[in-house]
Amino acid sequence: MTLRAYICSENSKYMATFKNEFSWSLSRNELFHYCPRKYFYNYYEYWDGWLWNASPLKKKIYQLKKMSALDMWLGDVVHRCIKYSILHKDKEASYLLESLQKRLAHDLAISYQNAQGPINPKSLLLIEHYKGLPIDQDYWFEKGATLLTTYFQSKWYDILKSIPANQFIYVDADDIKSMQFDVQGLKVYAIPDLCFYDQEGQLILIDWKTGRERHTELSAQLKIYALRLQLVDGIDTKITNIQAYTHYIQTGTDVGRNIAASDIDEAYAIIDAGKQQMLALLENEAENKPKPMVCFEKTDDTSKCELCPFQEICN
Ligand code: SF4
Secondary structure, eight states, X not given: OOHHHHHHHHHHHHHHHOOOOOOEEHHHHHHHHHOHHHHHIIIIITTTTTSTTSOHHHHHHHHHHTOBOHHXXXXXXXXXHHHHHHHOTTSOHHHHHHHHHHHHHHHHHHHHHHHTSSOOTTSOOBHHHHTTOOOOHHHHHHHHHHHHHHHHTSHHHHHHHTOOGGGEEEEOOOOHHHHEEEETTEEEEOOOSEEEEOTTSOEEEEEEEOSOOOOSSOOHHXXXXXXXXXXXXXXXXXXXXXXXXXXXTTTTEEEXXXXXXXXXXXXXXXXXXXXXXXXXXXXXXXXXXXXXXXXSOOOSOXXXXXXXXXXXXXX
16 A cells, blocks of 8 residues: 555544534634634634645635634633642742743744744644734733732632642643533533632632623523533532632622522523524534535624634635
8 A cells, every 4th residue: 555545544534533523612602603704614614624635725724723812822821820820739929920921931932933834733823923913022921920910819819729629620621522511412512610619618610711801790601610510510509509700810800699590591591592503504414514604604893803813714
């Protein structure tokens, strides 16, 4: 067998087991409403773009999908620092702040290097570097430090320092497999940033947010996390009281309340409504085959396009 034939046969074996299956997550749902065309690129048109024999356009879409915006990247790094501080309680705030700065500098250098090409889609690439936009590194270093310092001043930092490891149910798991669970036969991706029993035995559920405040009441995300606690962890909200909060790190604000049984019903309803809307744009549900791209409308709000990774192919 020639090398080319061997690679083709390996690829076809791989593709036989690796399918683009339909699933649901709140971020997918939000993207669907933000811009259906962006949703199409992000969840369908990129597929197979990693293969050696993919078309140049597919490869490009895959590469564009893998890029990250600066504020999302910063939020992700701060999330990881908070997770580290929970798992390594002996580490001082000064050590964590220094580590954050090193990580930010490291990532910015990697992204800048990647943008010079040839682009490696598996390595970090910030949209701003890719587009050649100016990046004020000091601004982002300071923003990261301010976020982390504000977190250190929050009540959660002190509370979490005293919680033993066996009282945590979730601490920001980031592997894709553990994020999924089954909701009435549908694969759903959702896993809490943090869930633990406090010193009084109260179950606390937290969603960290590094961005601006978006909610004034219990978020849909927290309702879906509570559903997960019920379905995966056997925590029945009718029996166990769950305090759930979105914690806005920038301001130190907590938005939330106790989970009620009606929140679980609402989580089911949110997932089902989102699923039906997405399925309506499939040509073949069993194969998760989308209708033609033209059925996925572009947003009318062109301000959304400025930092959209797909802008260069979306015309
Ligand atoms: S460039 Fe604009 S219209 Fe096109 S996918 Fe992005 S957000 Fe949607």
